[in-house]
Amino acid sequence: MLCQECQQRQATLHFTKIINGEKTEFHICDTCAKDKGEYIPGSNSFSIHQLLSGLLDVDQPISSSGSGFMKPRAELRCESCGMTYRQFAEIGRFGCSNCYKTFNEKLDPIFRRIHSGNSVHGGKVPRRIGKDLHVHKEIERLKQQMQEFINSEEFEQAAKIRDKIRSLEKSLNDKKEG
Amino acid sequence: MSLRNFISEAISPWMKNEGPDADIVLSSRVRLARNLSKPPFPIAASKEQLEEVIDLVNKKCVTHTHRKFGELELLRMEDMKKNEKRVLVEKHLISPNLSDESKAGAVLLSEDESLSIMINEEDHFRIQVLLSGFQLTEGLRYANEIDDWMEDKVDFAFTENRGYLTSCPTNVGTGLRASVMMHLPALVITRQMNRILPAINQLGLVVRGIYGEGSEALGNLFQISNQITLGKSEEDIVDDLRSVVSQLIQQERAARESLLQQSKLQIEDRVFRSFGLLSYSRTMESKEAAQHLSNVRLGIDMGLIDNVSGNILNELMILTQPGFLQQYAGEILSPEQRDQRRASLIRERLKLEN
Numbered sequence: 001m002l003c004q005e006c007q008q009r010q011a012t013l014h015f016t017k018i019i020n021g022e023k024t025e026f027h028i029c030d031t032c033a034k035d036k037g038e039y040i041p042g043s044n045s046f047s048i049h050q051l052l053s054g055l056l057d058v059d060q061p062i063s064s065s066g067s068g069f070m071k072p073r074a075e076l077r078c079e080s081c082g083m084t085y086r087q088f089a090e091i092g093r094f095g096c097s098n099c100y101k102t103f104n105e106k107l108d109p110i111f112r113r114i115h116s117g118n119s120v121h122g123g124k125v126p127r128r129i130g131k132d133l134h135v136h137k138e139i140e141r142l143k144q145q146m147q148e149f150i151n152s153e154e155f156e157q158a159a160k161i162r163d164k165i166r167s168l169e170k171s172l173n174d175k176k177e178g
Numbered sequence: 179m180s181l182r183n184f185i186s187e188a189i190s191p192w193m194k195n196e197g198p199d200a201d202i203v204l205s206s207r208v209r210l211a212r213n214l215s216k217p218p219f220p221i222a223a224s225k226e227q228l229e230e231v232i233d234l235v236n237k238k239c240v241t242h243t244h245r246k247f248g249e250l251e252l253l254r255m256e257d258m259k260k261n262e263k264r265v266l267v268e269k270h271l272i273s274p275n276l277s278d279e280s281k282a283g284a285v286l287l288s289e290d291e292s293l294s295i296m297i298n299e300e301d302h303f304r305i306q307v308l309l310s311g312f313q314l315t316e317g318l319r320y321a322n323e324i325d326d327w328m329e330d331k332v333d334f335a336f337t338e339n340r341g342y343l344t345s346c347p348t349n350v351g352t353g354l355r356a357s358v359m360m361h362l363p364a365l366v367i368t369r370q371m372n373r374i375l376p377a378i379n380q381l382g383l384v385v386r387g388i389y390g391e392g393s394e395a396l397g398n399l400f401q402i403s404n405q406i407t408l409g410k411s412e413e414d415i416v417d418d419l420r421s422v423v424s425q426l427i428q429q430e431r432a433a434r435e436s437l438l439q440q441s442k443l444q445i446e447d448r449v450f451r452s453f454g455l456l457s458y459s460r461t462m463e464s465k466e467a468a469q470h471l472s473n474v475r476l477g478i479d480m481g482l483i484d485n486v487s488g489n490i491l492n493e494l495m496i497l498t499q500p501g502f503l504q505q506y507a508g509e510i511l512s513p514e515q516r517d518q519r520r521a522s523l524i525r526e527r528l529k530l531e532n
Binding site: 096 | 346
C-alpha cells in the first residue's frame with residue numbers, strides 16, 4: 001500500500017483514530033509520519049504523538065537515501081516568548097498569545113482534530129476589544145485604498161483617506177489612555 | 179468547634195441541595211479560560227511576570243465591588259497553609275494544579291463561594307461559577323457577566339479567527355467548559371451506565387467519575403462536560419450539554435421507578451443496610467463511605483427514608499475528605515485516624531438530624 005500523504009513511498013505505519021465516534025484510518029510512510037506526528041499535540045498522558053516520536057527517534061535507513069524530501073525546514077520560533085514549534089509539539093501548550101500567530105500555518109489541522117473539524121471561532125466577541133477589531137480592520141482597508149490612489153497618482157484622494165486613518169488611529173489611542 | 183458550626187462554615191451554596199432537579203444534578207459549573215494579551219502564559223512566564231498579573235487584578239478588580247457577587251477576596255497560594263489549600267481543592271474552588279504547581283498562583287473568591295477566579299493556573303484566568311442543582315444557563319450568564327466586567331479592565335488575548343487564546347489548544351475559542359455533577363445510582367444498579375457512557379462520548383461530551391480514579395465512579399457521582407470549545411457558540415455548547423443532561427435525568431427517574439416496582443425489598447434492604455453502617459461504624463474508608471452515602475441519598479430521594487435531609491450526600495462527600503477531616507480535627511491525621519474520624523463525623527452528622 002502506498003502512503004496516503006505523499007503517494008510515493010510504501011506505507012509502513014497504520015493507525016486508526018476515533019474522535020467523537022468518527023473513525024479515521026491512517027496509512028502513512030515513515031517520512032510523512034514524522035511530519036504528521038508534530039501535529040498531534042502531546043499531553044501529560046501518553047499520547048499517540050509520543051508513541052510516534054518514540055518509534056521515529058531511531059534513525060531509519062530510508063531517510064538517508066531520500067535526501068531531497070528530508071531537508072529539515074527552518075524551525076518556527078515565537079519571537080515573543082521564545083517557544084519553538086518543537087517545544088510546543090512536545091508539551092502541547094502555547095507559550096503566549098503571539099505563538100498563535102507564529103505557528104498559525106500549522107494550527108488548522110491540529111484544531112480540526114481536537115475540535116471535531118472546527119478551526120474557526122464561532123462564539124463570543126469581547127465588547128471592548130471587539131470594537132477595536134472592527135476599527136483595525138477598517139484602517140487596514142483604508143490603507144489599501146490609499147495605496148491604490150497613490151499608485152494611480154490621485155494624491156488629493158489619498159490625502160483625504162490618510163486623514164481618516166489618522167483620526168481612527170487617534171480614537172484607538174485615546175481609548176487606551178482613557 | 180461544634181459540628182453544626184463547622185458544617186455551616188464549611189458548606190458552600192452549591193452543596194445546599196437547592197435549585198432545579200437537585201435530587202439528581204448536584205451542581206452545575208461553568209468555567210471560562212482567559213489570558214492577557216501581553217504577558218506570556220503561565221507555562222512560559224517568569225515568577226515576576228506572574229506576580230504582575232496578580233498585582234494587575236488586585237489593583238483593577240479587587241477594589242471594585244461586583245454587583246452580584248459582592249466583594250472579592252484575593253488569596254495567594256504562597257500565603258496559605260498546605261491544608262487550607264487542600265480544603266479549597268476539596269470544595270472544588272481551586273484545582274490541585276493551582277495549589278501545588280503554579281509559580282505564583284492566587285484565587286479571587288466571592289463571599290458565597292459561587293464565583294472563583296483562579297489566577298496563573300494553566301491560563302492567566304479561569305473564571306468559574308459553581309451553582310447547586312441544574313442551572314447551566316444561569317451559570318453561563320453569570321460567568322459571561324464576570325467576563326465582561328473583567329474585560330472592561332484588562333486586555334484579553336483574542337483574535338477574530340481563533341477566539342479567546344488559551345495555553346492548551348483544547349480550550350481555544352470560547353474557553354468554555356460547562357459541566358454538571360450527577361448522582362445516577364439507579365442507572366448504575368440497573369447496569370445501564372455501561373450502555374449510556376459510550377453514547378454520550380459520541381456526542382462530543384466527556385463523562386468521568388468525580389471522586390474515583392479512571393472510569394470508577396465513587397458514590398455513583400458522574401461529571402459530564404463538553405469537550406469541544408472551538409467553532410460553536412457558548413449558548414450552543416451549553417444547550418447541547420443541557421439536552422443530554424435532561425435525558426439522563428429522565429432515564430434515572432425511570433430507572434428509580436422501575437426499581438421501586440420490581441425490586442422494592444432489595445432496594446429497601448440495600449438502603450437501610452447502608453444507613454445502619456453509616457449510623458454505627460467506628461472506622462470507614464472514603465470509598466466505603468461514598469457508596470453508603472449514595473445508597474442513603476437514593477433512599478431519601480425515593481421516599482424510603484424520610485427523617486434525613488437530602489443534602490447529606492453533597493455535604494458529607496465534601497466533609498469526609500482528608501483535608502476537611504484534618505481541619506475539623508485541627509491536626510494532621512494518619513490514614514487510620516482519618517478513617518476513624520470519618521466514621522465518627524458521619525455518626526454525629528446523622529444524629530443532628532433527629
